[in-house]
Amino acid sequence: MAGMNRKIGLLILSVLICACSEDSSLREEVDGRSNLRGLAEEKVESDEVEVKSEESEEGEASEEFKKEESTEEGNEVEEKEEAEKEKEGKEEEEAKEEGEVAEEEEEGGEEEEEGEEEHFTNTDINVSAMLIGAVMLVIALFYLTNWDDDDIRYYSMNIVSMTMSIFSAVLMFQGINECLEFWMEDLNEWVKVMIQYLHCAMYIIAMQVSIGYISGLLWPPDNLDLSKECWTIADGLRADFARELDPEEVKKVRAENRGDTTAKKSVWVDQFEIEVAVVKQKVDLNTRKRRMRCWALLLAHMSGFAAICAGANLQNISVFRTSPLMTLIPVIVTQVFLYFVFSMSHNFRGNIMKGLSKGKEMKRARLCHENVVEAENDVSSLTLSFLGIQAARYAVGGVLPNAEGLEEPEKPHTWLAMILLLSIAIVFAGVAVAMSMNLKIEEEEEEEDDENLKEPPSEPFRERALQVATNGAAMVFAWCLLFGTRWLFVKLPYIDMETMMGRICLALVLSVFSGAVVFVLDEIDDHFRGMGGKAQEAGFAIRTIIQALAILVGFSWEHCFDGGVAAVAFLSPHRKLTKFLLGVAVCFYLVPAWRRHILTKVLALEDMKKQRSHISKKATPKSEEKAILLESTRTAVAQ
Secondary structure, eight states, X not given: OHHHHXXXXXXXXXXXXXHHHHHHHHHXXXXXXXXXXXXXXXXXXXXXXXXXXXXXXXXXXXXXXHHHHHHHHHHHHHHHHHHHHHHHHHHHHHHHHHHHHHHHOSSOOOOXXXXXXXXXOHHHHHHHHHHHHHHHHHHHHHHHHTOSSHHHHHHHXXXXXXXXXXXXXXXXXXXXXXXXXXXXXXXXHHHHHHHHHHHHHHHHHHHHHHHHHHHTSSXXXXXXXXXXXXXXXXXXXXXXXXXXXXXXXXXXXXHHHHTOSSOSEEEEEOTTSOEEXXXXXXXXXXXXXXXXXXXXHHHHHHHHHHHHHHHHHHHTSTTTTTXXXXXXXXXXXXXXXXXXXXXXXXXXXXXXXXXXXXXXXXXXXXXXXXXXXXXXXXHHHHHHHHHHHHHHHHHHHSOOOOTTSOOSSOOOOOHHHHHHHHHHHHHHHHHHHHHHHHSOOOOOOOOOOGGGOOSOOOOOHHHHHHHHHHHHHHHHHHHHHHHHHHHHHHHSTTOOTTSHHHHHHHHHHHHHHHHHHHHHHHHHHHHHHXXXXXXXXXXXXXXXXXXXXXXXHHHHHHXXXXXXXXXXXXXXXXXXXXXXXHHHHHHHHHHHHIIIIIHHHHHHHHHHHHXXXXXXXXXXXXXXXXXXXXXXXXXXXXX
């Protein structure tokens, strides 16, 4: 029992101990839970504070967002309204266009998709304008060169011929001159001017030698006979027009079959038994005249440009550019230099002519002399007029131009300066007309007998000086118009003269103006011709002004061509060499076509005008005698 009691006691004691331990653990758990609750409550409170702050921030953000949404919604509404209006306008325009297309397309066809439109760049627009303008210009030239008035045809062909001559000469000269300037880059300015004068002398010598050789005065071939006449084809529609008939073909000419040696025109039967018109011509003489005119024009223009370059560079030296009056000294110096060179060439030709016999050899000397004097007068007139107008522009505009006639920098001039320059043009045009009316015109008689030519041709200084002054005054008129119009274009805000478009616009305006003036002058010429009296002097004055207009048109287009060649050469690393080679290539391509097809027609039209003038002069005294006789008869009947 005692053992059982002890066990029971121990069991109760262990139960009590366990209970006590559980009670303490429960208390600890309760304390822990209470602590946890406190922490949780603190966390909840902090969370609530954060939530409240976030809610306040969100409220502010929502308010701002609502404001932004309201403004955006307002803008969107406005944009939608504008878009709807634009859409409605586009729909109306598209409806109109679709209606027009539907009316035009009566047969029906597939319509292009809406919204597809061609877009062109500025280059496309410029090229398109140039294409249309080129076609219209070619057609205009076709109209003018085939006009129903022979005078208009002659003037048109002469202007085209002068333009091509100036273009070719300028390209060749500038290519050579730029290479020369590159070589003289480090030399003194006075030495440069002296070399440029020598450069001009070389062109003059080349011109003299070329004309002398082609005329037969220098190194003539054996049995050269410029008076020999041959039968040539006179049908202008045939490809062999102006071809000389060979001896077998001459046998089929009807005049030869009849034995008529005096006939100038006849009919030849070709291999197809077709009758072809033929005419007797001095083939060798006409060929040499055409070649002399070609090379005389080219080399005279190149000589003139070289003299202008030398004189203009002399004007731009600091000693002479101090005032417009000082710039006139190089003008006088250049004319003295040209007269010295021309005198030397005249003495050289005179020594050669002294050893010639009369007749055929003297005729070749006269042919050479006439072409040389005409070319020398062109050189002097061109140089005198250009350098003189350089000084005038310096006095009027205050800027001395360079050797190419361009001002650096090119700035707009006042309206008063432009009016003064154009007034100078009008004054010198009147001076040229007055001097032309008083100029002695040598009548060119028909040279039927070569034996009449016994003395070498003379060269009066007074007549040559008057001819140079007349041509120079007419060229001053042309230069003033050219640079006065350029000043006007520089002043216009929507035209840039540094671009190709500005240059072409200037050339087109001057070409249209010159064409209109030519028509007016032709009407005046016809009026004077019908009146008699001083019709010959008036015609010569009118031709002088028209020749100046041809130079005006030629130089305006030359500036365009020069800019085009420079633009192409700009792509090359060796620009000067490229420009020179391009100039040579263009000249080799252009000069033969100009000489064979254009210059030939100019010379033919000149001969026709001379023949008509010669016939009218012979017929005028007879008509006057008839009028006097008729008047006396009427008076007798009245008495």
